[in-house]
Amino acid sequence: MARGATVEEPVRRRLLAEATRLFAERGFESTSVQEIVAAAGVTKGAMYHYFDSKDDLLHEIYGRVLRMQMERLGRFADAEAPVAERLHGAAVDVVVTTVENLDDSKIFFQSMHQLSAETYKSVRAERRRYHERFRDLIVEGQRAGVFRGDIPADMVVDFFFGSVHHLGTWYHPDGPLSGPEVGRHFADLLISSLRPA
Amino acid sequence: MARGATVEEPVRRRLLAEATRLFAERGFESTSVQEIVAAAGVTKGAMYHYFDSKDDLLHEIYGRVLRMQMERLGRFADAEAPVAERLHGAAVDVVVTTVENLDDSKIFFQSMHQLSAETYKSVRAERRRYHERFRDLIVEGQRAGVFRGDIPADMVVDFFFGSVHHLGTWYHPDGPLSGPEVGRHFADLLISSLRPA
DNA sequence: CTGGGTTGACCGACCAGTCGGTATCCTTGG
DNA sequence: CCAAGGATACCGACTGGTCGGTCAACCCAG
Numbered sequence: 001m002a003r004g005a006t007v008e009e010p011v012r013r014r015l016l017a018e019a020t021r022l023f024a025e026r027g028f029e030s031t032s033v034q035e036i037v038a039a040a041g042v043t044k045g046a047m048y049h050y051f052d053s054k055d056d057l058l059h060e061i062y063g064r065v066l067r068m069q070m071e072r073l074g075r076f077a078d079a080e081a082p083v084a085e086r087l088h089g090a091a092v093d094v095v096v097t098t099v100e101n102l103d104d105s106k107i108f109f110q111s112m113h114q115l116s117a118e119t120y121k122s123v124r125a126e127r128r129r130y131h132e133r134f135r136d137l138i139v140e141g142q143r144a145g146v147f148r149g150d151i152p153a154d155m156v157v158d159f160f161f162g163s164v165h166h167l168g169t170w171y172h173p174d175g176p177l178s179g180p181e182v183g184r185h186f187a188d189l190l191i192s193s194l195r196p197a
Numbered sequence: 198m199a200r201g202a203t204v205e206e207p208v209r210r211r212l213l214a215e216a217t218r219l220f221a222e223r224g225f226e227s228t229s230v231q232e233i234v235a236a237a238g239v240t241k242g243a244m245y246h247y248f249d250s251k252d253d254l255l256h257e258i259y260g261r262v263l264r265m266q267m268e269r270l271g272r273f274a275d276a277e278a279p280v281a282e283r284l285h286g287a288a289v290d291v292v293v294t295t296v297e298n299l300d301d302s303k304i305f306f307q308s309m310h311q312l313s314a315e316t317y318k319s320v321r322a323e324r325r326r327y328h329e330r331f332r333d334l335i336v337e338g339q340r341a342g343v344f345r346g347d348i349p350a351d352m353v354v355d356f357f358f359g360s361v362h363h364l365g366t367w368y369h370p371d372g373p374l375s376g377p378e379v380g381r382h383f384a385d386l387l388i389s390s391l392r393p394a
Numbered sequence: 395c396t397g398g399g400t401t402g403a404c405c406g407a408c409c410a411g412t413c414g415g416t417a418t419c420c421t422t423g424g
Numbered sequence: 425c426c427a428a429g430g431a432t433a434c435c436g437a438c439t440g441g442t443c444g445g446t447c448a449a450c451c452c453a454g
Contacts, residue, residue: 242446
């Protein structure tokens with residue numbers, strides 16, 4: 001018979017995938033390295049061959065998410081369209097990709113503070129750059145007069161991303177709402193909340 | 198000299214206060230019982246005299262927050278005023294009380310999943326009742342035609358409380374914004390997002 | 395003298411990370 | 425063409441240490 005599917009997936013990728021699943025399910029501190037390697041069908045030696053530490057595993061997961069989100073936001077922000085449309089598109093997209101990677105989202109807001117001090121700082125910095133990119137869209141709209149200017153743009157970003165990050169606590173892929181549906185509603189709420197008084 | 202301030206506070210209350218502070222600072226799993234009792238100036242035996250387990254400590258913290266929030270929401274919801282005003286008042290209030298008890302908020306969204314299965318379920322149920330109370334206000338406004346009706350009220354609640362729960366990740370009491378200021382902005386965004394198209 | 399409150403040494407379970415070892419492949423030079 | 429030898433991938437028993445929770449004994453107010 002052909003080699004099993006698990007053999008096709010390289011060990012490193014399998015470790016990341018299982019770690020993501022388990023961290024989302026039980027939290028970082030409640031998941032032992034032993035459980036991760038057992039789920040991936042390898043032993044500790046293999047894990048410590050590919051990663052420096054359990055912390056490093058979490059760091060990799062964050063890096064993957066952050067790179068992906070930043071790249072996608074860039075494409076919406078740089079498009080040629082009215083600012084309200086670009087913001088709406090970016091908002092829908094971040095919701096859709098969040099629900100498509102719900103495990104990543106759960107890990108983010110539950111386990112980020114478990115990272116070592118320096119790793120934590122670098123993740124925060126990367127995250128801040130992402131928020132600033134998003135905020136610039138809002139500021140642009142406020143300057144153009146299409147968004148209300150009496151609420152700080154930074155706060156609007158925190159307001160919106162609070163909602164996005166919390167999708168992991170209530171959204172279920174097999175529930176009545178699809179990702180794009182939730183994304184459209186969220187984006188509508190955002191744009192609507194920004195209409196000049 | 199008079200008895201020290203710590204002696205005035207009963208042991209049980211001190212344990213809860215220190216546990217809240219430490220859980221918020223380092224997370225539930227990263228805080229040992231030994232650290233909690235040391236901070237409270239007692240020993241493990243004393244803690245296990247008042248609480249069944251470390252889990253029970255967390256459960257009590259949740260219970261305290263939930264009771265307080267539910268009671269306050271009730272007062273706003275039952276007031277005599279236009280529904281938009283009642284919702285706005287409740288929204289401002291939940292933000293203000295959240296930033297006044299930021300530690301509780303941090304614990305909520307970081308450590309809830311560490312509770313035992315049954316405790317977790319009861320906390321979720323209590324939380325759901327709170328959300329439903331809030332949602333009913335929105336439904337009332339939608340029926341009255343003062344709020345847009347094309348977005349499910351449940352989703353609006355999740356949208357708003359996502360933002361509220363995430364205050365713990367970015368709000369600093371000594372920052373430029375006071376609790377009531379943030380509350381007003383958040384409430385304005387909520388009401389604004391609900392204006393009929 | 396009694397019993398609620400409190401002590402702190404102790405227990406078994408578990409954990410992240412280490413390390414000496416093995417198996418398999420790739421390179422190299424004879 | 426092949427043997428030698430090094431590099432890579434992986435194994436799993438083990439270590440030093442931490443954790444939540446227990447319990448027999450103690451203290452002192454009523």
